[in-house]
Amino acid sequence: MSHITLKDIAREAGVSTTTVSRALNNKNDISISTKQRILKLAKKMGYTPNAIARGLKIKQTQTVGVAIADISDPFFAPIVKGIEKAAHQEGYHIILCDTDEDYKKEEEALRTLIEKRVDGLLVTPAQTDYKDITELKRRKIPFVLLGRHFNFELFETDYVATDDIEGAFSATTYLIKKGHKRILFINGPDYVSSAKERLAGYKRALLEAGIGIDQSLIRKGGIKMEDGYKIMKEELKKSLNFTAVFAYSDFVALGVIKALKEAHLKIPRDIAVVGYDDIEVAAFLEVPLTTVRIPKYELGVEGFKLLKRKIANEISSPQKVILPTELIIRKSA
Amino acid sequence: MSHITLKDIAREAGVSTTTVSRALNNKNDISISTKQRILKLAKKMGYTPNAIARGLKIKQTQTVGVAIADISDPFFAPIVKGIEKAAHQEGYHIILCDTDEDYKKEEEALRTLIEKRVDGLLVTPAQTDYKDITELKRRKIPFVLLGRHFNFELFETDYVATDDIEGAFSATTYLIKKGHKRILFINGPDYVSSAKERLAGYKRALLEAGIGIDQSLIRKGGIKMEDGYKIMKEELKKSLNFTAVFAYSDFVALGVIKALKEAHLKIPRDIAVVGYDDIEVAAFLEVPLTTVRIPKYELGVEGFKLLKRKIANEISSPQKVILPTELIIRKSA
DNA sequence: CTGTTAGCGCCTTCAA
């Protein structure tokens, strides 16, 4: 477990550590013969460079921190994969922190990630607070927000996300075109930007279709399957005054579907259901789910790419990258 | 982006860096008053310790490397989550590498992870080769294998996995009890330990039931959905001489189900299907999937715990931790 | 209780 160092090689080769360093880093102010001799020796001795020492010296770690809400969630996992692939391609590693959608944990994650001196950060902010993010900005630590963002007018940050107004608009419009006039919208927590945007898209679609907005058809706070289930159960106790449900996420839709099934309501015959995200399950459900696809992997890739540019100081003013969504029509609506 | 250092604080406080270090690390060979004075000052100055420098000095990074086959796979993602949670609890971070089930990438991942001087490694080995793992052992770098392992008699390593002989045995026995005598087994690649074990469990169940083993009912090489689909398509072209399918994984089962559906065969009426892993989708399928559950999150947690003990040198001889599987009976068989 | 010295492993001047 003790590693070979430059010094070990230098001693063995009868040169200085500087020379060894030069050889290993393939510099040109060294003779080809000694370079090759040292390279061969290093290999023979099983030398593995110490990136920690190097990082301390050159002040960059080739590592980015990733603070994500829930790694095992089929929505976030592909994002992480995209980040990892893009990072790896550029010679970066990722340190992963799972924040459980909890601001306190997010704050702690960012702090410890900074202690690890990551070159930059990728974050899906919980958004119940944002002191930690402003702190990042104040300290000029490169970071990019993923899938969510703050009001750009008030708090400018780089981010990559999808246009959720557009996504929700197309989903709602689709339902309207199918003849639905009363669409129950089960939204996420209203402090999350994506929930705000989806609500806006939903409203805009209704307005453009000349359908009034009925506040009683807008429910908020759903994010997990249980939320969708609970809210749907409540709604089903009332008189059924809607013909379709638009859910904040596919997970919420899953809960909705479960409640509907228990009530012996057929999808889409009795109630149409549209989700959001297009997680892998969506296509395999008993009634395959119509949903708005978010390019998750690409979100990760683009997130890293933008971060990389930030790190390289190629970006002056905050940049937003908006990826397109796509309405995936299956059987549920 | 330039950080405050001990030296900065020391200068400001009029003490030596050592004293500051002592205060920050809450040592007791320092007066309470100066300790508090320094702590307050450090906070005020916005000090964030440099874990890189610390790591270089104390020769540990409080970081473990995770080389996993596919982060976005619903089988592996919960494992990673388990690792992260367990690691975080002990003050560790994880550096994540996605190996795509490819030995070359795995080898590279391990090498670069070692360069980052992780304190230990968690690996789901691709098993097409194992030089990289032996190298780990030779260099006495603490590591634990996850979900897979090498023949313990030939190559001892620490690992945490499930008893897949038992898992496959219980699944096959269940099918037999349901009256199936001809069970098609679509196995994974035969160099993976879990595939070997599942095959053994399948055979044992048949033997114990006094049913002969028909090699034509054993297919290998399936791991992804497409594999299951392709193999099932092939089998369906022949005369249908089996009444049940036992798939290496739920993903393979998904492919099988798709092929069955296209052939207008009903599950379980015409053909019963049993999967393995119990990924999240399994419960939500049109015909909920009967499968063998692997405690994925726990696998990650136990993996980290064992690694931690390895790192702390609390383990002399290679240790295996076997987690129980559970047959989850749903509708598909 | 506090400071001085030294060094973790590496890279970067600067001289030779």
Place this chain on the structure above:
DNA sequence: TTGAAGGCGCTAACAG
């Protein structure tokens, strides 16, 4: 083309 010296930020002896 090579080496010596210094230092990244931190901690661990060792003195005092």
